[in-house]
Amino acid sequence: MPETFDLIIRGAHLRNNAALQDIVIQNGKITAIQEKVEGCGLTEIDAAGGLVSESFVNTHLHLCKVYTLQMMDEKALKDYQGADMGKAMSAIELAARVKDNYDERWIIKNVRRALLDAAKYGCTHIRAFADVDTKARLDGIKALIRARAEFKGIVELQVVAFAQDGIVRDPGAAELMHKAMELGADVAGGIPWIEFTDADIAEHVRVIFDLAVKFNKDVSMLVDDAGDPGLRSLELQALEAIKRGWQGRSLAHHARAMALYPTPYFQKVAALLRKANMGVVSDPHTGPLHARVRELLEMGNLVCLGQDDISDAYYPFGRNNMMEVAFLASHLLWFTAAADIETLYDMVTTSAARAINVNDYGLKVGVTANLVVMNEPSVVEVLRYHEQPRHVISHGKLVDLAQIEAIARQ
Numbered sequence: 001m002p003e004t005f006d007l008i009i010r011g012a013h014l015r016n017n018a019a020l021q022d023i024v025i026q027n028g029k030i031t032a033i034q035e036k037v038e039g040c041g042l043t044e045i046d047a048a049g050g051l052v053s054e055s056f057v058n059t060h061l062h063l064c065k066v067y068t069l070q071m072m073d074e075k076a077l078k079d080y081q082g083a084d085m086g087k088a089m090s091a092i093e094l095a096a097r098v099k100d101n102y103d104e105r106w107i108i109k110n111v112r113r114a115l116l117d118a119a120k121y122g123c124t125h126i127r128a129f130a131d132v133d134t135k136a137r138l139d140g141i142k143a144l145i146r147a148r149a150e151f152k153g154i155v156e157l158q159v160v161a162f163a164q165d166g167i168v169r170d171p172g173a174a175e176l177m178h179k180a181m182e183l184g185a186d187v188a189g190g191i192p193w194i195e196f197t198d199a200d201i202a203e204h205v206r207v208i209f210d211l212a213v214k215f216n217k218d219v220s221m222l223v224d225d226a227g228d229p230g231l232r233s234l235e236l237q238a239l240e241a242i243k244r245g246w247q248g249r250s251l252a253h254h255a256r257a258m259a260l261y262p263t264p265y266f267q268k269v270a271a272l273l274r275k276a277n278m279g280v281v282s283d284p285h286t287g288p289l290h291a292r293v294r295e296l297l298e299m300g301n302l303v304c305l306g307q308d309d310i311s312d313a314y315y316p317f318g319r320n321n322m323m324e325v326a327f328l329a330s331h332l333l334w335f336t337a338a339a340d341i342e343t344l345y346d347m348v349t350t351s352a353a354r355a356i357n358v359n360d361y362g363l364k365v366g367v368t369a370n371l372v373v374m375n376e377p378s379v380v381e382v383l384r385y386h387e388q389p390r391h392v393i394s395h396g397k398l399v400d401l402a403q404i405e406a407i408a409r410q
């Protein structure tokens, strides 16, 4: 009597492995990876020599704002991306106009549409930001918390309560952030550089860490996101993480001013980041400046990529396709050598998972299966076409897109 398993993927090309492998999934976990598995699966997938890898992880997405571009005039986009990012703050003020009409009821519909795309493109984990301020109030966070329940086990959301319009400069925002954490946000999110003075920037960092410590949650901050080499909020975030014992629980996003830092200062900050065990999420496709990705990697820092925006005031494209994000980054960062392309793939899979503390993840025995079965046999060809995977396995189960389409149609 042959043994029966829940799911077997046959004939898989793994990264850096020439011989085709079979992968067994039982009770949601990977239980074997070997050349030929005897027995049969209740479900069997023929990978036919296609690449099988870990699923994709998106470490940064402004999920409450997806598909709001049509509600905006184009001035915010022009200000964010023009004039060497010198008008990034004005762009954020203009983009805030969309929040005059914030309502959980229309936001949730857009969120579902974006998460359907995520499932389609094999993205199983997202750190998703919801604006929390006196304009957005709690509508964005409520929509994301609802979507987190609807998509549980398919696309896992880490919901970030994000003080987009500041803490000191937006009186009332701190109280709303506290309420958002009480509602069940997974991460405390800030944007310190947006405050007007250095003292206010430091206060913003402190308030966000106070919330993180009180609710025992990770921190994500958008730091130094303008064309100003004098911005220092990345350094402050790293110092505060060390001071609070939050090493490995604090993540920096954007950090675009890093491109303009004097090199000795950059090297000091990079060393601080390693001390704080703090990664950097870069999204070179959504702004003309980007973090110094190659130098950070060469110094042993953790770096990954994020989608950042989908059709909002800051970026007109995007579809939660992390292969597309890596493909764009390949050109913008000039990561085109074979080893660079492997690094890019890490930055949307394994390194990304590490950055947002997704621990039960990886293509190894004993781990929950979060996998993609691609049409192409190698990483370079997967990125070349950046097409929909043939199959997606999320949290141990084969993803049924028809079922997710039904959720998205609600």
Ligand SMILES: [Zn+2]
Pocket (backbone or CB within 6 Å): 060, 062, 222, 253, 254, 308
């Ligand atoms: Zn962002």
